Amino acid sequence: MHRRKVGIIGAGAVGATAAYSLSMMGTCSEIVLFDIAEGVAKGKAIDIAQSSHYAPNSTIITAAESPADVNECDIVVITAGVPRKGDMTREDLLMINAKIMKSVVEDVMKYSPDAVIICVSNPLDVMTYVIHKMTGWESNRIIGMAGALDGARMAYQIYNKLGYGAGQIGTLVIGDHGQNMIPLPQKVQVGDVPVSELLSREEMEEIIERTRTGGAEIVKHLGTSGYYAPGRAIAHMVEALLNDSKIVVSSSVLLQGEYGYSDVTAGVPVVLGKNGVEKIIEIELDEETKAKFNVSVESIRSGIEILKTNHFFE
Numbered sequence: 672m673h674r675r676k677v678g679i680i681g682a683g684a685v686g687a688t689a690a691y692s693l694s695m696m697g698t699c700s701e702i703v704l705f706d707i708a709e710g711v712a713k714g715k716a717i718d719i720a721q722s723s724h725y726a727p728n729s730t731i732i733t734a735a736e737s738p739a740d741v742n743e744c745d746i747v748v749i750t751a752g753v754p755r756k757g758d759m760t761r762e763d764l765l766m767i768n769a770k771i772m773k774s775v776v777e778d779v780m781k782y783s784p785d786a787v788i789i790c791v792s793n794p795l796d797v798m799t800y801v802i803h804k805m806t807g808w809e810s811n812r813i814i815g816m817a818g819a820l821d822g823a824r825m826a827y828q829i830y831n832k833l834g835y836g837a838g839q840i841g842t843l844v845i846g847d848h849g850q851n852m853i854p855l856p857q858k859v860q861v862g863d864v865p866v867s868e869l870l871s872r873e874e875m876e877e878i879i880e881r882t883r884t885g886g887a888e889i890v891k892h893l894g895t896s897g898y899y900a901p902g903r904a905i906a907h908m909v910e911a912l913l914n915d916s917k918i919v920v921s922s923s924v925l926l927q928g929e930y931g932y933s934d935v936t937a938g939v940p941v942v943l944g945k946n947g948v949e950k951i952i953e954i955e956l957d958e959e960t961k962a963k964f965n966v967s968v969e970s971i972r973s974g975i976e977i978l979k980t981n982h983f984f985e
């Protein structure tokens with residue numbers, strides 16, 4: 672990864688915030704934004720490039736005129752998609768976003784054939800699976816961003832309860848990036864202190880619930896989903912890949928026997944480095960968590976099944 676070039680496909684709220692975060696961190700040498708909505712990538716690229724005047728390191732930020740300009744990237748972040756509208760069923764949304772993903776991925780394969788892909792578009796785990804099927808690439812090169820955000824949301828809730836420990840709260844959220852996500856309080860530490868020493872079971876139950884509904888809480892206030900924390904979470908992952916930092920981040924990856932599942936994507940802790948997913952970490956799950964993980968995996972499988980029933984992969 673010597674060029675440190677990052678492509679971001681979908682320059683909407685999340686994609687542009689990821690670009691802005693990366694440029695403020697000075698992590699990349701070059702960021703190229705692409706969006707099908709005319710002017711969006713161009714306008715945001717100019718704005719972000721001007722803000723980078725005050726960043727620690729300079730970053731070249733450009734807008735792609737066509738998918739072919741998102742070329743020779745080390746990492747491609749995909750945030751392209753459409754949100755669910757009133758009259759759409761889950762099935763409709765899945766099919767629409769999967770078709771968008773298919774066309775985006777065809778371009779990535781053509782123009783950035785050596786990239787690592789970070790999938791962000793929802794439904795996250797199913798879209799990550801689509802990328803695996805469409806590319807046929809080594810599974811380590813395709814990573815779904817979910818746990819990085821959900822873990823930050825959990826840490827925020829814990830800090831709000833404690834009033835201390837900011838930046839020291841290690842969290843872990845596994846499973847799907849949706850209703851059945853599994854925040855794991857038994858794995859949380861504040862500094863080196865297990866959270867069970869600091870918060871009661873009832874307080875942790877409330878934190879788990881608020882983590883699960885963390886996205887919806889923002890929608891309630893804002894009328895649209897959050898983008899600062901998702902954008903920063905993407906930048907955190909991109910930095911880990913570019914710097915080969917081998918940090919542990921929960922991410923949606925293809926399971927091939929790990930945790931007893933195959934041919935399905937789900938959020939589990941992984942090591943991120945220059946090759947993408949360097950290692951999937953298999954932690955010991957108690958029986959209750961195993962049952963929850965199964966519910967989570969089955970909900971992802973039901974999304975994949977919808978695509979199969981609609982002959983998407985044929």
Ligand SMILES: NC(=O)c1ccc[n+]([C@@H]2O[C@H](COP(=O)([O-])OP(=O)(O)OC[C@H]3O[C@@H](n4cnc5c(N)ncnc54)[C@H](O)[C@@H]3O)[C@@H](O)[C@H]2O)c1
Nearest residue numbers: 681683684685686706707708750751752791792793816901
């Ligand atoms: N994984 C996560 O944790 C997480 C967090 C937040 C949002 N998301 C998801 O990320 C996606 C983006 O969210 P957002 O708030 O930025 O939405 P947004 O609507 O602001 O941006 C999406 C952008 O994608 C563009 N787009 C659509 N089709 C495209 C194509 N074929 N090629 C290029 N661009 C295309 C649209 O023009 C739009 O600008 C959504 O699917 C959202 O649900 C995921």
